Amino acid sequence: MGFAASQARYLMLTARKSDLELQGQFINQARMALANITGQLFNISANLEPESPVMIALQARIASLQQIDKALELQLRRVDTQRDAVQTEIDAVRKVIGKNISSTFKTFG
Numbered sequence: 001m002g003f004a005a006s007q008a009r010y011l012m013l014t015a016r017k018s019d020l021e022l023q024g025q026f027i028n029q030a031r032m033a034l035a036n037i038t039g040q041l042f043n044i045s046a047n048l049e050p051e052s053p054v055m056i057a058l059q060a061r062i063a064s065l066q067q068i069d070k071a072l073e074l075q076l077r078r079v080d081t082q083r084d085a086v087q088t089e090i091d092a093v094r095k096v097i098g099k100n101i102s103s104t105f106k107t108f109g
Contacts, residue, residue: 003100010093013086020083027076034069038062 041062048055 003097003104006093006097006100010090010097013090013093017083017086017090020079020086024076024079024083027072027079031069031072031076034065034072038065038069041065 041058045055045058045062048058
């Protein structure tokens with residue numbers, strides 16, 4: 001791969017890594033919002049009778065929010081795995097660029 005192609009690939013991978021990091025931040029922000037809502041529901045449920053219909057409804061809501069959080073956690077793991085793969089490829093492209101530069105200077109030096 002030539003220097004220009006390696007540089008273009010490097011820039012594309014860097015952009016992809018930035019996109020994945022932003023996506024991870026959005027997922028973490030959504031998980032934080034879910035955690036805040038769940039905490040508020042727990043605070044409300046502390047003042048209710050354990051067998052009341054409202055308490056049962058709150059518990060069902062909390063359980064559904066926890067399932068959503070688990071799905072977001074899995075999505076975050078997938079994004080992190082993709083980001084790690086892109087970082088590995090970035091490192092490989094950096095080595096190729098370094099070899100291209102050193103061979104060019106040896107040719108002209």
